[in-house]
Amino acid sequence: MTNFDVIIIGTGIAGLFTALKVEEKYNVLLITKGRLEDSNSYLAQGGIAALGNQSIHYEDTLKAGCYYNNKDAVKTMVAEAKIAVEDLIKIGVVFDRDVNGELRLTREGGHRQSNILHVKDETGKAIISSMYKEIKNKKNIRIIENAFADKLMKYNNKITGIEVIETDGNKLEFSADAIVMATGGAGQIYGNTTNSIVSTGDGIAMAYRAGAIIADMELIQFHPTAFFEDIIGQRLLISEAVRGEGAFLRSKKGRAFMAQYHKMKDLAPRDIVARAIFHEMIKEGEKHVYLDITHKRSSFIKNRFPMIYNKCLLKGIDITKDWIPIAPAAHYLIGGIKTDLHGRTNIKGLYACGECAYTGVHGANRLASNSLLEGVVFARRTAIAINSSLKGKVKKEIKNFEVKTKSPSTSKNNAEVKDLDRQLKDVMEGNVAIIRNEKSLKEAYSNINKLSQRLFKNPRNTVEYKVLSNKLAVAKLIVEDSLSKKKSLGVHYRSDEIIEEVKQ
Numbered sequence: 186m187t188n189f190d191v192i193i194i195g196t197g198i199a200g201l202f203t204a205l206k207v208e209e210k211y212n213v214l215l216i217t218k219g220r221l222e223d224s225n226s227y228l229a230q231g232g233i234a235a236l237g238n239q240s241i242h243y244e245d246t247l248k249a250g251c252y253y254n255n256k257d258a259v260k261t262m263v264a265e266a267k268i269a270v271e272d273l274i275k276i277g278v279v280f281d282r283d284v285n286g287e288l289r290l291t292r293e294g295g296h297r298q299s300n301i302l303h304v305k306d307e308t309g310k311a312i313i314s315s316m317y318k319e320i321k322n323k324k325n326i327r328i329i330e331n332a333f334a335d336k337l338m339k340y341n342n343k344i345t346g347i348e349v350i351e352t353d354g355n356k357l358e359f360s361a362d363a364i365v366m367a368t369g370g371a372g373q374i375y376g377n378t379t380n381s382i383v384s385t386g387d388g389i390a391m392a393y394r395a396g397a398i399i400a401d402m403e404l405i406q407f408h409p410t411a412f413f414e415d416i417i418g419q420r421l422l423i424s425e426a427v428r429g430e431g432a433f434l435r436s437k438k439g440r441a442f443m444a445q446y447h448k449m450k451d452l453a454p455r456d457i458v459a460r461a462i463f464h465e466m467i468k469e470g471e472k473h474v475y476l477d478i479t480h481k482r483s484s485f486i487k488n489r490f491p492m493i494y495n496k497c498l499l500k501g502i503d504i505t506k507d508w509i510p511i512a513p514a515a516h517y518l519i520g521g522i523k524t525d526l527h528g529r530t531n532i533k534g535l536y537a538c539g540e541c542a543y544t545g546v547h548g549a550n551r552l553a554s555n556s557l558l559e560g561v562v563f564a565r566r567t568a569i570a571i572n573s574s575l576k577g578k579v580k581k582e583i584k585n586f587e588v589k590t591k592s593p594s595t596s597k598n599n600a601e602v603k604d605l606d607r608q609l610k611d612v613m614e615g616n617v618a619i620i621r622n623e624k625s626l627k628e629a630y631s632n633i634n635k636l637s638q639r640l641f642k643n644p645r646n647t648v649e650y651k652v653l654s655n656k657l658a659v660a661k662l663i664v665e666d667s668l669s670k671k672k673s674l675g676v677h678y679r680s681d682e683i684i685e686e687v688k689q
Contacts, residue, residue: 187583189214189327190575192347192361194334194388197224198309198560199539199567200367201316203528204326205276206568211575212583213326214359216349218333218648221317222310223383225369225540226560229309230424230492231293233273233561234554235266237300242266246555249295249454250548251675258546261526262555262562269561270302277315280304293425293553294409295454301554306424306490309557327583332357333648334387337364337395337535344395344534354646362578363571366392366522366537367564374656374663375515376417376614379408385652386659388541392522393658397530400543401520402659403666403677406551407619408516409434409458412500412509413473417610420514421496423476425553428452430489432478434462435508437471456550456676459513463619466512475508513619517556519547519676520666528567538567549675599649605636606653612636613660621667622681630664633657 190211193200204213217223234242243263247254274280280302281289292299304311320326331352338346338360346360368388372380393399410427411420428434433441433451446461447453453461462474478486483505487494490504497504521543528536539560546559616629637657644650673679 186346186358186360189359189361189583190578191363191365191571192216192359193365193367194347195224195367195369195539195541196221196328197226197367197369197539198312198316198557199226199542199564200365201313201320202272202561202564203365203367203538203568203571205316205319205323206565207325208572208575209323209325211325211572214361215320215326215328216332216334216347217328217330217383218387219383220330221328222313223381224313225372225381225384226309226557227313228379228381228422229557230306230422231426231429232291232301232303232308232554233270233312233557234293234296234301234552235270235558236288236290236302237298239263239266241298242300245296246546246552247548249550249552251550252548253545253674254548255545258526258544261566262546262559265562265565266558269558269565272561272565273312273315276319278304278312291426291429292452293429294452294458295449295552296452301426301429303426306426306492312557333651334391335651337391339395339532342396342533344532350646350648350651352648362534362575364535365528365567365571366535366541367539368541370518370540371656371659372515372518374609374613374660375618376610377411377420377512378515379411379420379422380515382419385656386518387652387655388537389521389662390655390658392530392535392537393662395532395535397532397535397537398523399521399662400523401666402518402662403670404519404549404675405515405617405663406455406517406519406676407459407513409455409462409513410476410509410511411514411516412497413512414500415472417614421493421500422516423493423509423511424490425455427476427478427490427493430478431481432476434458435475435477436465436469437475438469454550455553456678459619460678462511462513473510473512476511477508478504479506479508515618517551519543519549519551526563526566527570528563529570536567536571538563549677599647601643602640602647602649602653605640606656609633609636609653609656609660613663617660617664617667620678620680622679623668624681626664626668630661630668633661633664637661
């Protein structure tokens, strides 16, 4: 067993930034089950809400979150936003600037001000790429790709290490004084999601089995505008920034409809826009609606949204001329591993930050472009807590450490696992999506239990089996919390509670 000072599971913005902020006198191991760039952070388009009036940002975050937020967490995130931006610029992130050299700020849904920094429509990619370059220059950080963190090792109510499975089934064990979960969300339990293929809730499932407190798992945010395709799978996100730059939603007949749902129209908070689209689809018997930005100059669209323009073009849509077919898709897990404001869980030695963590900062609905900010702010605070906990300890000596993992491969005998995975996605998509009720949730709970029983009849030591086991565990947590919360709040909307949505 190799001993490290710190082990971080996950290589999104929270995992990478935690690694960078752990003092260089400590040895750090970064583990990812895919490639370094496989994360939701890498896919993030819109930007990072970090500049502007702090009081307005604070109030907008609370209002979008239905005032269910942990106010101390919101105050912390907003107050430390400027530090986060300075840190990102220091490591080489080049944010867009105007002709005068000033940082170009945009506005997104739920915001009353333009306070969002961005790099075209690939902000996440730019941030993650800069972090990778910085990490490669750090001699105290080692990385293992294509390795699946399977189990937390625990002794006397302290997390002491992890068990890892390589893609060929080989087991490895590593110990550390601090283990950080930065494993992201769980969008891949749904049929339609904007999430990376690695977003399967592994960290939450592992932490839960180890005894960590998991909170508010019913809070799944559906992004209103994902490119619609008539097949189940990962969806191309159409950034909220597109609406921030003037795009608006239309029905198939061309009717702009958001004014009847909210005073902020197309820039209303995400939960309201997603439900509005859902209602319009039901009302008109359609599988999608449209997003229209054709009234803007072609040159502006191509320059501001080059990635979205090119990817839509590959799908047969020229967004400078055509309306974009869109429908909501599972996007962000608000609930997760409960932590304090320094990433500490209820178990000694176990930390969490980023999307898999739950500080309460987002309340019942995340405000646009607060996720990257959350990742940086709370990763930094997690690293500060870890540095403090390690103070005075002798650095672990790592000699001749080299792990060469193979590229991911698919097991030959996983047809049943694939079938069960597809069925789970159907269950969640059909029963635990934008609008839920007692009947649909109980049906989902029953079906998840049946799928689990079928899976566990034939246990295997393969990554595919372990991933599906985690997905089923997380799905069950989501349904249990959804059943226990009888009232609608934010992204958790119960159709069996009589609520009249009024124009806000």
